[in-house]
Amino acid sequence: MDIKTLCLGVLSFGPASGYEIKKQVERIFGPFFDASFGSIYPALNALTREGAVSCTAQAQDKRPDKKVYSLTESGRLKLVADLAATSARDRFRSEFLVAMLFAELLPPSRVSRLIDERLTIYRRELGEIAANQRPDAPAAERFIQGFGETVYRAAIGYLEENRHLVEGQALLSKQNQAAE
Amino acid sequence: MDIKTLCLGVLSFGPASGYEIKKQVERIFGPFFDASFGSIYPALNALTREGAVSCTAQAQDKRPDKKVYSLTESGRLKLVADLAATSARDRFRSEFLVAMLFAELLPPSRVSRLIDERLTIYRRELGEIAANQRPDAPAAERFIQGFGETVYRAAIGYLEENRHLVEGQALLSKQNQAAE
């Protein structure tokens, strides 16, 4: 499951260009999942070579042709097979969490600032998800967005209630000579 | 912030071998963050070349020498600088969520099975976190593990309460001919 599968999936909603696929992914998954043009365009070209999508170029004045892709029958079968094969674990990487593990090495004010910044980021991302929610959206889309909302809310609540665990540390630490 | 920073950080707790670093990362971050030997060993070699760590080989009978790494002063400074520079967004990739977005294309029984499997995985990972928690652990470690616990719990709760949003879909869908 990769960008190619994601493209096939979005195309199952209807024909779209690479540009439009990226916008749809942004709207649906919001801040917690994204795909760059640098991965989408090569993916669409590969899928075309494989016969999973077909492409129609639409001439536009003063712009590159808009290439609209459609799922072929073979692509639809490949998509269903890919989806059913889902088994990989979720991947989560957070530089912030790693930094928190070593909070003792930073001055307390720095730790507080990092947490404040992270809360701001999470709240903004929560806002983005809310802004993209439409009551008339398909249930699957609402399901995804609700998941993101729930997880972000949980993360924000946890940081607010437990930040003292890392903020207090440097004061008590013997290795506190590292302060800026 | 990458595997190199993570190695430096773990070494700030005391000298350790590559093998031991991996075990510590597993214990602290549990299932939601891991680093393979294939990334740790090269990272330690690079850090040695850079002078950020020093290495003492301990001969062992019938085994490769155990190479114990220690943070140098230069490495400690590099670590603090890396930690303070934290700014990258958290990265989260979930093949499961992508599959859920296209749940309509799968037979309902398949969707239910995928959700059940995911719940089993999340519950097991929650159990792993709990198993690694020690009341006497440093606050930072408890903070990380509490974060993981909170987020997993939120995810499990959400799936349990909202799975009907995607499980019912295929029945209502017109594109349901895709069923196995």
Next chain:
DNA sequence: TTATCCATGTAAGAAGTTACATGATTGA
């Protein structure tokens, strides 16, 4: 006797990002 732990390392490859190249149009 079979799996897991200990212990390090390399090579090949997967998968994606970032930066660059190009450039008109539209709204603030």
Next chain:
DNA sequence: TCAATCATGTAACTTCTTACATGGATAA
């Protein structure tokens, strides 16, 4: 006037994973 939107694409690079190579000791 400045940023954002539309529109595609390539090349270089980063970063990490997976599989392989090696192999004794120990616990179930």
